[in-house]
Amino acid sequence: xxxxxxxxxxxxxxxxxxxxxxxxxxxxxxxxxxxxxxxxxxxxxxxxxxxxxxxxxxxxxxxxxxxxxxxxxxxxxxxxxxxxxxxxxxxxxxxxxxxxxxxxxxxxxxxxxxxxxxxxxxxxxxxxxxxxxxxxxxxxxxxxxxxxxxxxxxxxxxxxxxxxxxxxxxxxxxxxxxxxxxxxxxxxxxxxxxxxxxxxxxxxxxxxxxxxxxxxxxxxxxxxxxxxxxxxxxxxxxxxxxxxxxxxxxxxxxxxxxxxxxxxxxxxxxxxxxxxxxxxxxxxxxxxxxxxxxxxxxxxxxxxxxxxxxxxxxxxxxxxxxxxxxxxxxxxxxxxxxxxxxxxxxxxxxxxxx
Amino acid sequence: xxxxxxxxxxxxxxxxxxxxxxxxxxxxxxxxxxxxxxxxxxxxxxxxxxxxxxxxxxxxxxxxxxxxxxxxxxxxxxxxxxxxxxxxxxxxxxxxxxxxxxxxxxxxxxxxxxxxxxxxxxxxxxxxxxxxxxxxxxxxxxxxxxxxxxxxxxxxxxxxxxxxxxxxxxxxxxxxxxxxxxxxxxxxxxxxxxxxxxxxxxxxxxxxxxxxxxxxxxxxxxxxxxxxxxxxxxxxxxxxxxxxxxxxxxxxxxxxxxxxxxxxxxxxxxxxxxxxxxxxxxxxxxxxxxxxxxxxxxxxxxxxxxxxxxxxxxxxxxxxxxxxxxxxxxxxxxxxxxxxxxxxxxxxxxxxxx
Numbered sequence: 149x150x151x152x153x154x155x156x157x158x159x160x161x162x163x164x165x166x167x168x169x170x171x172x173x174x175x176x177x178x179x180x181x182x183x184x185x186x187x188x189x190x191x192x193x194x195x196x197x198x199x200x201x202x203x204x205x206x207x208x209x210x211x212x213x214x215x216x217x218x219x220x221x222x223x224x225x226x227x228x229x230x231x232x233x234x235x236x237x238x239x240x241x242x243x244x245x246x247x248x249x250x251x252x253x254x255x256x257x258x259x260x261x262x263x264x265x266x267x268x269x270x271x272x273x274x275x276x277x278x279x280x281x282x283x284x285x286x287x288x289x290x291x292x293x294x295x296x297x298x299x300x301x302x303x304x305x306x307x308x309x310x311x312x313x314x315x316x317x318x319x320x321x322x323x324x325x326x327x328x329x330x331x332x333x334x335x336x337x338x339x340x341x342x343x344x345x346x347x348x349x350x351x352x353x354x355x356x357x358x359x360x361x362x363x364x365x366x367x368x369x370x371x372x373x374x375x376x377x378x379x380x381x382x383x384x385x386x387x388x389x390x391x392x393x394x395x396x397x398x399x400x401x402x403x404x405x406x407x408x409x410x411x412x413x414x415x416x417x418x419x420x421x422x423x424x425x426x427x428x429x430x431x432x433x434x435x436x437x438x439x440x441x442x443x444x445x446x447x448x449x450x451x452x453x454x455x456x457x458x459x460x461x462x463x464x465x466x467x468x469x470x471x472x473x474x475x476x477x478x479x480x481x482x483x484x485x486x487x488x489x490x491x492x493x494x495x496x497x498x499x500x501x502x
Numbered sequence: 503x504x505x506x507x508x509x510x511x512x513x514x515x516x517x518x519x520x521x522x523x524x525x526x527x528x529x530x531x532x533x534x535x536x537x538x539x540x541x542x543x544x545x546x547x548x549x550x551x552x553x554x555x556x557x558x559x560x561x562x563x564x565x566x567x568x569x570x571x572x573x574x575x576x577x578x579x580x581x582x583x584x585x586x587x588x589x590x591x592x593x594x595x596x597x598x599x600x601x602x603x604x605x606x607x608x609x610x611x612x613x614x615x616x617x618x619x620x621x622x623x624x625x626x627x628x629x630x631x632x633x634x635x636x637x638x639x640x641x642x643x644x645x646x647x648x649x650x651x652x653x654x655x656x657x658x659x660x661x662x663x664x665x666x667x668x669x670x671x672x673x674x675x676x677x678x679x680x681x682x683x684x685x686x687x688x689x690x691x692x693x694x695x696x697x698x699x700x701x702x703x704x705x706x707x708x709x710x711x712x713x714x715x716x717x718x719x720x721x722x723x724x725x726x727x728x729x730x731x732x733x734x735x736x737x738x739x740x741x742x743x744x745x746x747x748x749x750x751x752x753x754x755x756x757x758x759x760x761x762x763x764x765x766x767x768x769x770x771x772x773x774x775x776x777x778x779x780x781x782x783x784x785x786x787x788x789x790x791x792x793x794x795x796x797x798x799x800x801x802x803x804x805x806x807x808x809x810x811x812x813x814x815x816x817x818x819x820x821x822x823x824x825x826x827x828x829x830x831x832x833x834x835x836x837x838x839x840x841x842x843x844x845x846x847x848x849x850x851x852x853x854x855x856x
Contacts, residue, residue, distance in 0.1 A: 168617035169643065172624040179631040179638040184605075193639030195605050197551075197559070197664070205551070207561075211607040211642040211660060219648060251538075251549050253565040255609060255658035263522035270526040277533040284533040285547030288565040288658065289523065293696050294573060294705060295656060302649060304609035304642065306565060306660035310551070342647050351648060 185313075190417065191244040191405050196313065206311045208247035212237045213304045216341040220376045222300055223350070223357050227265050229377050230303055231272025233338050236382035238307035239280045240405040240462060243387055244418070246317040247309035249282035257290040258301035269303060280384050282307070317391070319402030319418035319465070324489040326401055326465040328415075328425055329474060329481045330432060331386060333461030335378035339408045340441075340455040347445035348372065367436040375437050383462040386478040390464075393477055398470040406457040412498050413454060415463055419487070419496035425463075427485040429502040434459045453500060460484065539667075544771065545598040545759050550667065560665045562601035566591045567658045570695040574730045576654055577704070577711050581619050583731050584657055585626025587692050590736035592661035593634045594759040594816060597741055598772070600671040601663035605639035606631055612655035615645050623657060634738050636661070671745070673756030673772035673819070678843040680755055680819040682769075682779055683828060683835045684786060685740060687815030689732035693762045694795075694809040701799035702726065721790040729791050737816040740832040744818075747831055752824040760811040766852050767808060769817055773841070773850030779817075781839040783856040788813045807854060814838065 185194035185206060192208040214230045214237075221230050231254075239249050254273055256266060266289065277284045296302065336344060344350075350357040361373030368375055383405075390399045402418035415425045438459065442452050452458060465487055466474050474481055490497070539548035539560060546562040568584045568591075575584050585608075593603050608627055610620060620643065631638045650656065690698060698704075704711040715727030722729055737759075744753040756772035769779045792813065796806050806812060819841055820828050828835055844851070 168615060168620045171617060171621055172628075175621075175624060175628045176638050179628055179636065181635075181637060184637050184639060193605065193607065193637075195637065195639055197604075207604070207662065209605065209607055209639055209660075209662065211609050211640060213609060213611060213642055213644045213646075215644060216646050216649060218646075250551075250561070251547065251563065253547065253563055253660055255565050255567060255660075257567060257656055257658070261522060263525060266522045267525055267529075270529060274526075274529045274533055281535075282533065283535060283538050283547075283549065284530050285538060285549055285563055286565060288567055290567045290569060290658075291696070292567075292570050292572075292656070295570060295651075295654065296649075300649065302611055302646070302656055304611070304644075304658050306563075306607055306609075308561065308563065308662055342645070 192242040192247065192309070194245065194316070204313045206313050206316060208242040208245055208309045208311055209307065210238050210241035211304065211306045212241065213302065215338050216345060217336070217338050217376070218301070218303065219345060220341065220350070220361065220373065223354060223361055224373050224377065226377060227268035228272045229379050231269050232276040233380040234303055234305040235273055235276035235280060235282070236380045237338050237407070238305050239282065239382045239384050242307055242309040243384055244403040244405045245311060246315055246391055247311040248388065249280050249307055249309045249384070251283040251285035251308055252277055253285055253306045254287035255290070255304040256287065256301060257292055257296065259291070259293055259296040259298060261289070261291050265301070276382070280382055317400055317403055320420055321397070322402040322419060322423060322465045322487055324423060324487055325468055326487040327468055327471055327483060328427065328485040328487065329464055329466060330460035330484040331383055331462045331481060333406070333457045333459055334381045335375055335435065335437060337380040337407070337457055337461055339457065343445070343455055344376070344441050347441050347447070365440055367440055381461050386480070387462070387464070389477050390474065393473070395470060395473055398467040399474050399477070400464050400466060402465040404463045406461055406463060410454045410456055410458065411460065411463070415498050416496035418465070421496060422490050422492045422494055423496055424488045424490045425485060425496070425498045426488050427498065427500050429500055431484045432459055432482045449500065546596040546601065546663070548599065548670070558667045560667050560670060562596040562599055562663045562665055563661065564592050564595035565658065565660045566595065567656065569692050570699060571690070571692050571730070572655070572657065573699060574695065574704070574715065574727065577708060578715060578727050578731065580731060581622035582626045583733050585623050585628070586630040587734040588657055588659040589627055589630035589634060589636070590734040591692050591761065592659050593636065593736045593738050596661055596663040597738055598757040598759045599665060600669055600745055601665040602742065603634050603636035603661055603663045603738070605637040605662055607639055607660045608641035609644070609658040610641065610655060611644040611646055611650065613645070613647055613650040613652055615643065619655070630736070634736055671754060671757055674774055675751070676756040676773060676777060676819045676841055678777060678841055679822055680841040681822055681825055681837060682781065682839040682841065683818055683820060684814035684838040685737055685816045685835060687760070687811045687813055688735045689729055689789065689791060691734040691761070691811055691815055693811065697799070697809055698730070698795050701795050701801070719794055721794055735815050740834070741816070741818070743831050744828065747827070749824060749827055752821040753828050753831070754818050754820060756819040758817045760815055760817060764808045764810055764812065765814065765817070769852050770850035772819070775850060776844050776846045776848055777850055778842045778844045779839060779850070779852045780842050781852065781854050783854055785838045786813055786836045803854065
């Protein structure tokens with residue numbers, strides 16, 4: 149359970165996933181008309197709406213799941229947080245190009261429908277939709293006997309937001325010297341749970357797992373289960389405040405939602421080729437849950453920062469001259485690094501220093 | 503396995519599902535702003551897009567799954583059809599109010615990613631998206647160890663289409679005397695598989711199930727597995743031809759996609775209160791697969807017509823004077839019944855005659 153293969157040993161093979169995505173990319177592209185503005189693999193898919201008056205309306209959509217964070221919810225029989233996770237995850241994904249949420253739909257699949265459990269899940273979806281000013285426009289509730297274990301379910305979500313073509317933020321404005329700001333995560337959010345569960349001894353006997361979840365390990369200030377179920381944060385409010393500011397273009401030159409792949413894979417998604425991101429690791433405190441996982445699993449940094457958000461749930465770039473305004477508008481931001489020049493056409497990458 | 507409880511005995515409780523939906527409806531409504539044009543429970547959710555020039559653009563969205571038809575695909579290790587099922591199901595759902603598809607996103611969740619299997623699934627999604635002129639704009643591929651059995655996966659889809667407010671078809675134009683037309687289904691489409699699998703002996707030993715699927719039962723002209731995997735049809739082409747016709751408003755006064763709930767539950771969704779649908783059962787041939795299931799399961803009509811489409815995948819209403827044009831534009835339509843008056847404010851319902 150050590151080194152670069154820990155997540156693979158825990159059952160999740162990021163490289164196999166990437167290879168599969170490469171294989172299907174050409175097929176998927178064949179469905180794109182001229183209205184599709186993005187390639188496969190961005191945080192959200194962009195679709196320019198024809199007949200939208202001035203041709204400026206861009207719809208931005210994203211699909212997500214909660215991952216095996218669900219297994220923690222099952223063990224604790226607590227179902228009111230996973231809907232919050234899912235909506236906020238989706239909101240952040242389309243926010244990363246500057247879109248504001250319009251509506252959300254869910255897919256809830258289970259073996260045999262438990263109305264109370266469904267109601268708790270939907271309650272979380274509703275709370276987060278209201279919080280993000282987003283309509284819960286519909287969804288599918290599916291009973292699939294033989295596909296899900298008793299008491300278990302899967303939950304996926306789909307969001308559609310709106311942006312204006314002229315104010316899309318795709319990172320192309322980022323320049324060397326731009327500052328990198330980070331916003332704290334609420335915990336693991338919705339990524340890395342298969343590895344975390346393995347390291348924390350939560351994948352075996354359910355009674356032992358429940359006992360571990362109700363205990364408070366050294367270094368944590370709450371029971372492990374509470375820390376692990378802490379909701380995925382929405383970054384809509386702080387980022388909207390920056391994007392809507394008169395100096396918005398300097399305050400936010402690019403955005404990255406830190407999900408699966410961590411800082412190492414997600415920050416390059418906002419960077420043009422020839423630019424890198426240098427993070428100063430002393431600039432923010434890694435929350436104790438990550439140090440607990442790192443220690444118990446003897447996991448190297450290269451893997452920790454690829455599987456987990458390590459305390460930063462959202463990263464954005466800003467012009468150096470905008471730093472004071474950024475801090476004033478969003479006091480909780482941390483200055484976590486800067487954008488650096490790489491040789492021309494070098495693929496964007498992240499360097500962790502300190 | 504007989505009478506109104508057969509589907510419940512097979513593990514799917516439509517009433518429990520409806521009760522749960524009633525309980526969450528109020529919560530969901532609390533997320534609706536004035537831009538949401540529909541209530542919960544229609545075929546698609548309707549969202550009026552602000553800032554869309556003339557205010558006439560309505561986005562229509564739907565989420566769906568494939569259901570336990572997936573289990574047939576697993577048994578036969580054939581993964582190129584379920585994506586077609588899913589896209590076409592979604593296309594029909596938004597078509598039922600007159601919307602044309604813009605883009606689709608998928609959620610594919612599995613225990614351990616098998617790239618070849620994913621490629622086959624995506625191949626089906628791509629083929630159907632191209633066929634329906636719809637971009638496969640994105641999706642989520644999730645590895646969830648411990649949630650799915652080895653070799654299994656779940657697949658959900660999400661579609662967004664566009665309509666114009668002035669030409670939305672919501673059934674409010676339907677009048678007593680309108681004719682009901684039906685379009686043939688390709689088989690079970692994506693509904694009723696839990697009951698079908700139970701009746702056909704496909705839920706027990708996998709080897710026995712595979713043997714049953716490769717055999718051709720009396721009355722069928724192809725192996726059972728092929729009949730059960732026959733794709734969900736898209737009705738976009740025939741209905742678009744009618745909706746785009748100069749007489750469109752007479753040719754299509756209301757539409758219903760026949761999915762879970764069958765004719766009995768889906769046709770009333772397009773009918774205003776005080777109107778009923780009278781179907782002439784002699785007007786179309788119920789395909790042999792349904793008769794096979796009915797016979798083996800000793801299932802009563804009230805349940806067969808609530809669980810299965812019984813050979814009609816899409817039903818629409820038209821003015822009596824438009825019948826000749828409807829038949830000319832879409833030669834495959836069957837005239838299957840008519841709209842009848844009920845006492846005022848009586849909830850819409852279906853009567854099967856003959």
